[in-house]
Amino acid sequence: MSDTINLTLKVWRQPNASTPGKFVEYPAKNIPTDCSFLEMLDIVNETLVAQNIEPVAFDHDCREGICGMCSLVINGVAHGPEKATTTCQLHMRHFKDGDTVYVEPWRAVAFPLIKDLVVDRTAFERIQQAGGYISARNGSAPDSNSVPIPKQNADCAMDAAACIGCGACVAACPNSSAMLFVSAKVSHLALLPQGQPERTRRAVKMVKTMDAEGFGNCTNYYECEAVCPAEIKSSFISMLNREYVFAAAREAVSEI
C-alpha cells in the first residue's frame, strides 16, 4: 500500500485559442505517491467527469518517456522539478502533502494553444521536413564497419539523437527559442557520414524554417539544457552556431 497525498492544483483552462483562458483550482485528493503526474491528472479528470465537468485536456502517448508527447509546465518548470525526466515519468513522490501545484501549457507563439494544456507542436515537424533527414536510399544493411565512424562522433551523434522532440526547450526558454531542438537534429546528422551530402542545405533550411515559425533567438540562458528530459547539452547549440555560419558561407560561395 503506497502513501497518498492531497494537493491543490491550479490548472490552466482554455477552451480554444480564441477564448481567453484562466487558472481553475481543483483538489487532487488521495493521490498515491507511486503514480505519475499524468496518472494523477487522470484521477482528477475522473472526479471532474463524475461531476459533469469537462476533463482537463493534456497531451500524452507512450507514458514511458520516449515519445516526447507529454508536456506541462509544473510550478514554472517544463516537465516539472525532476532533472532529465518527462512529465509522464515524474512521480508524485516528489511532491509533498498539501502542496499547491500550478500546471500550465508550453507557452510560445510558435506553439499555439489548442485546448487547456495542449499546444500545437507541428512547427517542429515543419523544421524536420525542411532538412532533418537523409534522402539517400539506404538499401540493405551494409556490412558492419564498412562505413567507419570515429567512436567520438558516434557517441556524440547518439547523444544528439536522444532528443524526443518534446519542445520543453522552447517552453523553458525566455525567448521561446528552438535552438536546442534544432541543434540536436542538425548535429546528429552532421556528425555522421550519411549526413554529409545534404549537410549545407540541412543547416541553412532548418534554421530558416525555425526563424520563419516564430521561435525566438537564443541568447544563451541555458534554460533549455536544464529542463531537457533527454539531457541534450547546450554545446550542441554552439555546434549549430558554427555549422550554420559555415553552411551559409558555402551556400553563398556556391551561388556566385
Add this chain to the structure above:
Amino acid sequence: MKAIISFYQSSIGKKWIVALTGLVLVGFVTGHMIGNLQVFLGHEALNRYAAFLQGLGELLWVIRGVLAACIIVHIITTVLLWVQNNAAKPQKYAVNNPQAGSIGARTMIVSGLIIICFLVFHILHFTALSIHPEWKLWEDPDGRHDVYSLVIAGFRNPLESLFYLVGVFLLATHLSHGIQSFIQTLGLRSRKIAEPLTTASPYLAGLLFLGYASIPVGVLLAQHLNLPILQPLAH
C-alpha cells in the same frame, strides 16, 4: 550582398554579429583598463601613454570609428533580437522559476542600455573634457597634457566616482554573461569547456571590475589618507 542580408536576417547571423562586435568591445575594455592602471605608476607613465595615444593621429580616429561602429551595430542588433524575443513569448508563466539563466543573462538589455548612458558621460568627462573645460589647459613639467591630474581631480568628486563605479559594475554584470556567451555563439564552446567557461566568465568580469574600480577608490583613499601616490600636480 544577398547572402549578407539573409545572414543578418537569420537568428544565428544576428547572434554572430553581436558576438563579434562584443568581442571587439571586450578587447577594448581590457586594453583600456590595462592602460588606465598606469595611473598608479605616476604622472610620467600615464601622461606618456596618453601622449602616445594622441600621437596616433588619424589612426586614433580610425580606432575610434571602429569602436563606435561596433557599439552601434551591437546595440541595434541586440535591440532587434530583444524585440523579436519578446514577440516570441508574449505570455509569461504564472510561476517564474528559472533553472539556469544568471542575473547577468537576464539583465543584458537593461545593463547594456545604462552602460551606454554611462559611456556618453564618461567620454564627455574624460575624453572631450566638456564638463571641466579648464582641464584642457593642464600640462605636466614635460609639456604634455596632464591627464594624470585630471583623472585624479575627476575622481576626487565623490559623485563622479560613484557614478563611475556603478557604470563599471554594470559593465561587469554585462560581461559576466557576455564573455562566455561569445564563445558559445562563435561555436567554440565544446562540452568539455562548457562548465569551466560558464564558471570562469563572472570571475573574469569581476577582475575587470576590480581593475577599473581600483582607480577611483585609490584616488579617494590617497586623498583622505594623504598617501604618497595618486596626488595631482599643482595647477
